[in-house]
Amino acid sequence: MxxxxxxxxxxxxxxxxxxxxxxxxxxxxxxxxxxxxxxxxxxxxxxxxxxxxxxxxxxxxxxxxxxxxxxxxxxxxxxxxxxxxxxxxxxxxxxxxxxxxxxxxxKNDLAPPQWAILRQCDDGDAVEVSRYFRESAAQWVLKQLQSDRSDYVVSRV
Structure with a gap:
């Protein structure tokens, strides 16, 4: 530690x-x-x-x-x-x-996070960038990434 x-x-x-x-x-x-x-x-x-x-x-x-x-x-x-x-x-x-x-x-639910930020690729595939416990956290990060030239979405996985 x-x-x-x-x-x-x-x-x-x-x-x-x-x-x-x-x-x-x-x-x-x-x-x-x-x-x-x-x-x-x-x-x-x-x-x-x-x-x-x-x-x-x-x-x-x-x-x-x-x-x-x-x-x-x-x-x-x-x-x-x-x-x-x-x-x-x-x-x-x-x-x-x-x-x-x-x-x-x-914490009640110790399962892995279920809200993913996905980057949309040019070929139509989506690549997971990171996961979060709360949708609001994923949405906040999504807004920070919007300045990037890639397209991102938040999805429950």
Whole structure:
């Protein structure tokens, strides 16, 4: 497990909630050796966060209230186009020495993303560019790609 720069987070990936951890900010830091960055958020007060990577998966860790509080629990987001959410969760659990039963909350559907951005080829075929969990995320990325000379569409797969 290592801290990554926010710029290593995919430009068009967004975030998707994965789970909550039964750990305080301090407990997370003790288990991982990673200090979460402190910042002030309007309406929430002091928050803590880090972008981390375990194997090939990237996560956004965020805590609220205080370094010692477990309520609300630490929230973990994965990239919005994570191809294997179940593997992503398993890697996180293994790295933290936790089980799924210990987590206060886990995303209900850990199936791969079902909204694909397809690039229309000149020969009429469509090539998958990336997948997203939410149609709105795929549509947002589609708008970013519109400046490209290729034609793109969003489709449920």
């Amino acid at each position: 290592k801290v990554i720069d926010i710029n290593k987070w995919g430009k068009f990936t967004g975030r998707e909630a994965l789970c909550s951890l039964p750990l305080s900010v301090n407990e997370f830091s003790q288990r991982t050796g990673i200090e979460l960055e402190e910042f002030a958020e309007d309406g929430l007060g002091v928050c803590y966060c880090a972008f981390i990577q375990i194997r090939h998966s990237k996560y956004f860790v965020q805590g609220f209230v205080s370094r010692d509080s477990k309520s609300p629990p630490l929230s973990i987001d994965m990239e919005g186009n994570q191809p294997q959410p179940m593997s992503c969760l398993q890697d996180l659990l293994m790295a933290l020495g936790l089980t799924a039963q210990q987590l206060p909350w886990i």
